[in-house]
Amino acid sequence: MDQYIGPEEVLRKKREYLIPCVYHFYDQPMQLVRGEMQYLYDHTGKRYLDCFAGVSVVNCGHCNPDITKAICDQVTTLQHTCTIYLTQNIVNLAERLSQITPGRLQKSFFCSSGSEANEGAALLASIYTGNHEFISLRQGLHGRTKLGMSLTGLSLWRTDASPVGGISFASNAYCYRCPLGKQYPVCDLACADEIETVIKTATSGKVAAMFAEPIQGNGGMITPPLGYFKRVKQILEAYGILFIVDEVQTGFGRTGKMFAIEHYEVEPDIMTVAKALANGTPVGAFIAKPEIADKYTRPGASTLGGNPVTAAAALATLDVIANNDLPARAAALGAQLKAGLLALQERYPLIGDVRGLGLMLGAELVSADKSPASHELDTILEKLKDRGILVGKNGPNRNVLAFQPPLVITREDVDYLLNQLDDVLAEV
Structure with missing residues (x-):
């Protein structure tokens, strides 16, 4: 263990050499040094059950041996060329994505992050439509670039003091705290209908596209009713507006289907992906219908996008997902976890709402007056960490426990998580 400098020295170097926006979880953080499938290990050898998966990235588990082998084989053969030369992996990956994406x-266009993918999708939408305005949803998150921040409906992540103009925001489908003061299903999806009002009143009418996450991850695991996106798509089509689905957090089996939008039976015009596509190797992509994609003809490139190593990692990841039917596994284990969380909700009023699909679940913590219980959540996170369980947090008030574990966890892991959470809630 002598090779590890320990968390205190890591924190010292972090303060001295990293830009302070790079934050971390926990009052007493640990130094992580190793990963193995659903587990992480710190510098002392302590094991943690990872229930956050690097924020929905390692769906196939940490250091999955099949993916690691594909990476090592490729990195010793051909590591980088850029897209100005022909290589096989990038076209095979694009072909594979066309086979598994909806509609x-x-x-595809490959890049290195979800932020880049959303930038590219916005550019493609403007090229195709000739329009330059966008619609986004409150509490959505679409990246860390200037445009991505401007499309983001969470003030926490809108660092830029001068955001891009021409972006209008509509109410999201947040049924627990309905922004319109209504209740599902008697509301008749009024939040979806509000998008038409936004088009008519807040835009010039020349809107290129609307961005939406099927489940708003950072927004607090906001999960719209199943009819929501069909209504949205009907409205957008009536005004000639493209529908861009951001599957950066929700894609690749996480919600019980390969892509979360499949639950809603809606065909995107453009889809963005990243994170779990290569199980931790930096990757991003936007994928479009051919008639839309074919309008982008001026020279374009991404220096590292779709490079041989990344593409090999992504192809191996897709093999692991398919060979182990991870979407079905996420559906079954997600049902187990959700049932357990709902049982805990009955016992602990601190849990105000449980929502999500598959293994992308959130438990919103609230005080007796329904105000956000952010402090209690931080206490719970710290106590779970001390017990060897890592869980995330999100939402505009950071009061939503986020459960996004690797899809390779077991039923026993889920039971262990629920039992430990039960004990911690009793303490809090």
Whole structure:
């Protein structure tokens, strides 16, 4: 263990050499040094059950041996060329994505992050429509670039003091705290209908696209009713507006289907992906219908996008997902976890709402007056960490426990998580 400098020295170097926006969880953080499938290990050898997966990234588990082998084999053969030369992995990956993405999505552009993917999707939408305005949802998160921040409906992540103009925000489908003061299903999806009002009153009418996450991860695991996106798509089509689905957090089996939008039976015009596509190797992509993609003809490139190593990692990841039917596994284990969380909700009023699909679940913590219980959540996170369990937090008030574990966890892992959470809630 002597090779590890320990958390105190890591924190010292972090303060001295990293820009302070790079924050971390926990009052007493640990130094993570190793990962193995659903587990992480700190510098003392302590094991943690990872229930956050690097924020929905390592769906196939940490250091999955099949993916690691594919990376090592490729990195010793051909590591980088850029897209100005022909290589095989990038076209095979694009072909594979066209086979598994919903509807007629067919042609891909590869980059290195979800932020870049959303930038590219916005550019493609403007090229295709000739329009330059966008619609986004409150509490959505679409990246850390200037445009991505401007499309983001969470003030926590809108660092830029001068955001891009021409972006209008509509109410999200937050049924627990309905922004319109209504109740589902008697509301008849009024939040979806509000998008038409936004088009008519807050835009010039020349809107290129609307961005939406099927489940708003950072926004607090906001999960719209199943009819929501069909209504949204009907409205957008009536005004000639493209529908861009951001699957950066929700994609690749996480919600019980390969892509979360499949639960809603809606065809995107453009889809963005990243994170779990290569199980931790930096990757991003936007995929479009051919008639939309074919309008982007001026020279374009991404220096590292779709490089041989990343593409090999992504192809191996897709093999692992398919060979182990991880979407079905996420559906079954997600049902187990959700049932357990709902049982805990009956016993602990601190849990105000449980929502999500598959293994992308959130438990919103509230005080007796329904105000956000942010302090209690931080206490719970710290106590779970001390017990060897890592859970996330999100939402505009940081009061939503986020459960996004690797999809390779077991039923026993879920029971262990629920039992430990039960004990911690009793303490709090």
